[in-house]
Amino acid sequence: MQSVVRITPNRDQLAHAGGSVEVAQIALGGVPRGAALVLCSDRQRGGEDGHVLNELAMHGYEGIAATVDGTEGLDTQVSIVERMMERLARRGWHPGEVGVVGFESPIRLAARVGADAGFGALVTVSPTGLVEDGTDGLAGDLPALVSAVATPWLIMVGSCDPSAPAAAVTSLAGVLDERAAKYAQVVRFPGVAADYYQRSTESLELAASFDYWQRTLEWLNAQVEPRPTPLAQAWRDRHAVSAAPAQQVTHTRSHVRQEGA
Amino acid sequence: MSEYVRDDRDAHQFKINRTAMVDSAVLTMERSRVFDKSWLYVGHESELKKPNSFKTRTLAGRPIIFTRDHTGQIRVWLNSCPHRGAMLCRDRAGNARFMTCFYHGWSFNTAGEQVSMPGDQAYGENFERPGLASPPRLDSYRGFVFASFDPDIVSLEDYLAGAKEYLDLIADQSEVGMEVIEGTHEYSCKANWKLLVENSVDGYHAMSTHQRYFEMVLAARGDKVDISLVGKERGIALGNGHAVVAAPAGSDELLGRPLSDEGKAERAARYASIAAKHGDGWAERLRGSRNLVIFPNLIVIDLVMGVLIRKIDPITPDYMEVTAWHIVPPEEGPDLRAQRLDNFLTFWGPGGLASPDDVEALESAQRGFATHKELPWSDISRGMASTVNTGQDELQMRTWWRQWDELITGEVHPPEEKEPLTHPWSAQRQVLSATDSASQALPAS
Numbered sequence: 001m002q003s004v005v006r007i008t009p010n011r012d013q014l015a016h017a018g019g020s021v022e023v024a025q026i027a028l029g030g031v032p033r034g035a036a037l038v039l040c041s042d043r044q045r046g047g048e049d050g051h052v053l054n055e056l057a058m059h060g061y062e063g064i065a066a067t068v069d070g071t072e073g074l075d076t077q078v079s080i081v082e083r084m085m086e087r088l089a090r091r092g093w094h095p096g097e098v099g100v101v102g103f104e105s106p107i108r109l110a111a112r113v114g115a116d117a118g119f120g121a122l123v124t125v126s127p128t129g130l131v132e133d134g135t136d137g138l139a140g141d142l143p144a145l146v147s148a149v150a151t152p153w154l155i156m157v158g159s160c161d162p163s164a165p166a167a168a169v170t171s172l173a174g175v176l177d178e179r180a181a182k183y184a185q186v187v188r189f190p191g192v193a194a195d196y197y198q199r200s201t202e203s204l205e206l207a208a209s210f211d212y213w214q215r216t217l218e219w220l221n222a223q224v225e226p227r228p229t230p231l232a233q234a235w236r237d238r239h240a241v242s243a244a245p246a247q248q249v250t251h252t253r254s255h256v257r258q259e260g261a
Numbered sequence: 262m263s264e265y266v267r268d269d270r271d272a273h274q275f276k277i278n279r280t281a282m283v284d285s286a287v288l289t290m291e292r293s294r295v296f297d298k299s300w301l302y303v304g305h306e307s308e309l310k311k312p313n314s315f316k317t318r319t320l321a322g323r324p325i326i327f328t329r330d331h332t333g334q335i336r337v338w339l340n341s342c343p344h345r346g347a348m349l350c351r352d353r354a355g356n357a358r359f360m361t362c363f364y365h366g367w368s369f370n371t372a373g374e375q376v377s378m379p380g381d382q383a384y385g386e387n388f389e390r391p392g393l394a395s396p397p398r399l400d401s402y403r404g405f406v407f408a409s410f411d412p413d414i415v416s417l418e419d420y421l422a423g424a425k426e427y428l429d430l431i432a433d434q435s436e437v438g439m440e441v442i443e444g445t446h447e448y449s450c451k452a453n454w455k456l457l458v459e460n461s462v463d464g465y466h467a468m469s470t471h472q473r474y475f476e477m478v479l480a481a482r483g484d485k486v487d488i489s490l491v492g493k494e495r496g497i498a499l500g501n502g503h504a505v506v507a508a509p510a511g512s513d514e515l516l517g518r519p520l521s522d523e524g525k526a527e528r529a530a531r532y533a534s535i536a537a538k539h540g541d542g543w544a545e546r547l548r549g550s551r552n553l554v555i556f557p558n559l560i561v562i563d564l565v566m567g568v569l570i571r572k573i574d575p576i577t578p579d580y581m582e583v584t585a586w587h588i589v590p591p592e593e594g595p596d597l598r599a600q601r602l603d604n605f606l607t608f609w610g611p612g613g614l615a616s617p618d619d620v621e622a623l624e625s626a627q628r629g630f631a632t633h634k635e636l637p638w639s640d641i642s643r644g645m646a647s648t649v650n651t652g653q654d655e656l657q658m659r660t661w662w663r664q665w666d667e668l669i670t671g672e673v674h675p676p677e678e679k680e681p682l683t684h685p686w687s688a689q690r691q692v693l694s695a696t697d698s699a700s701q702a703l704p705a706s
Contacts, residue, residue, distance in 0.1 A: 033377075152313070152356065152358070177310075180311075181311070181312075182311060182312065183311045183312070183313060183314060183356035185356075221359065221361060222355075222356070222357035222358065222359055222360070223313075223357065223358050223359070224359075225358075225359070225376070226359065226368055226376050226377040228376070228377070229377070229381050229382070231381050231382060231384075231386055231388075232376070232377060232378075232381060232390070234386060235386075235388075235390050
């Protein structure tokens with residue numbers, strides 16, 4: 001007997017600059033909390049994308065998911081994300097109300113997506129491409145790329161993931177802290193590989209699989225704009241809420257990093 | 262006449278009734294007449310590096326959220342949901358554009374606006390959606406953020422009065438802006454909060470209470486300690502209850518373990534740069550140490566080897582909580598940073614060689630106040646008869662207490678007549694152009 005009601009996602013092909021990709025989509029009734037754009041890994045083929053979308057739906061996020069298998073070029077991958085966002089926009093979502101969650105997706109894709117679109121939040125689970133082949137340090141082009149990210153960014157890696165050596169992860173965290181306009185957090189789970197997000201009975205993997213998901217949800221809830229209800233929107237329109245800040249401080253400019261948009 | 266303060270100018274006697282240290286009715290008055298009527302230190306702007314960063318702490322007993330909103334503006338919100346009162350944010354620090362009350366799920370952004378409430382249709386279309394409440398006044402001076410619960414209080418700059426230039430002496434130590442570093446000290450003390458205020462500007466207790474610390478310094482520095490500097494400090498009243506003990510240049514040779522030659526060279530270069538920008542006199546003042554109290558409960562201690570920000574919060578008449586931060590020039594090199602961290606640990610740390618001694622002294626005094634009916638008065642008269650006050654004297658404590666008494670009882674105490682300040686304490690901050698040796702005083706705003 002199934003103890004949890006699951007929503008079966010709609011599945012269809014999404015055309016993009018390089019061809020088409022299968023997407024799974026769950027739409028919710030009422031006024032959902034927000035939306036999620038999910039980039040799944042090869043490991044999640046076979047219906048796991050639907051599981052992720054259901055887990056998000058339990059917390060009020062409707063979503064769309066596609067598998068970016070790494071064979072496409074970066075521009076094609078970005079095109080897929082753009083087409084997915086267009087799908088969400090058709091349901092009235094604007095980027096600030098959308099969180100992007102990527103599983104073992106390229107860090108350069110996350111950086112591109114986080115730099116431009118004005119998404120509410122970015123979560124990258126086990127990013128690929130942190131290092132150049134045969135090295136432990138952060139790839140040379142990444143500091144400039146990740147510094148340009150203008151979206152709050154949560155990055156989680158496993159300490160036993162050979163594609164995320166400690167030196168590179170430490171460098172990445174330092175660059176984001178010093179140079180990125182928005183807050184970023186890098187989390188390294190001990191004793192697990194890149195697939196820690198998958199269900200497991202091994203104790204460290206179980207702990208990581210629970211913790212990564214809790215962090216993901218808290219990140220989305222803290223950073224993604226809630227969609228206003230019709231009454232909330234009407235109240236906002238009446239009061240022009242954002243127009244008149246109540247208190248202002250003249251502050252030292254060197255301590256301020258303004259939002260990009 | 263005040264029942265708490267005896268200020269006898271003819272007899273040169275200044276006494277505090279110990280009831281002020283034990284009576285819960287006094288603390289109740291302090292909350293409404295002192296803490297609700299003063300500018301209170303919230304934190305430093307550098308603690309909030311990015312949009313939507315936040316810290317939670319208390320301000321005059323109220324839980325607050327100290328944050329930057331998504332546009333970069335500093336904000337202070339009362340950490341209580343306007344719906345039913347639960348604390349909106351229960352984390353010590355973090356980054357969140359939206360905070361959701363766990364009790365009923367109302368959400369607010371860092372600009373204080375309500376953004377969602379579950380099932381809002383049940384409230385009807387005309388329901389007034391409350392935003393977060395804030396202290397009525399909020400302002401910042403050179404990165405130091407203050408708030409006040411008194412909407413009619415004077416401007417922060419007027420309130421700070423002479424304390425401003427001592428904050429300038431801190432802020433001028435960095436070319437890029439002083440920065441509070443991670444690693445907050447938090448400790449408690451079973452004593453009245455005012456005892457730590459007194460202690461923080463009390464030069465008289467240093468040698469007797471902190472003998473262990475000075476023995477450590479002597480052991481580390483050998484015969485290179487210039488003890489002729491001891492006793493050369495001045496106690497200075499700064500107005501509005503603020504006061505300072507300020508020492509002349511040379512404190513860097515008196516306190517802390519010795520600095521490497523590289524560290525000394527870097528420090529000398531920085532002083533030269535400050536002299537070029539703000540004048541030799543200002544740089545000389547900056548080379549001295551200072552223990553500053555900003556009424557009522559902010560302490561800034563700059564002993565050259567490190568700069569401490571200390572906030573003192575009364576909890577009950579015989580119990581206080583203390584929070585301390587370390588503020589540094591972020592551009593300094595590893596040797597100077599190492600010396601600062603060493604001193605923050607060995608001198609000011611809760612497990613260091615100085616703060617535990619102070620805690621023991623204050624707790625001992627509080628236990629002694631059980632005799633307050635038989636021994637009702639504490640004496641703070643030292644130096645009252647002289648026209649020049651050293652740091653061993655107690656003008657700075659009397660200054661603070663006079664402001665306290667005026668707010669508590671309404672009795673106005675005129676300032677003590679003292680001789681004008683002389684060099685180096687009289688040197689003013691100047692703005693020197695790169696090409697012209699002519700100088701001008703710092704504008705008031």
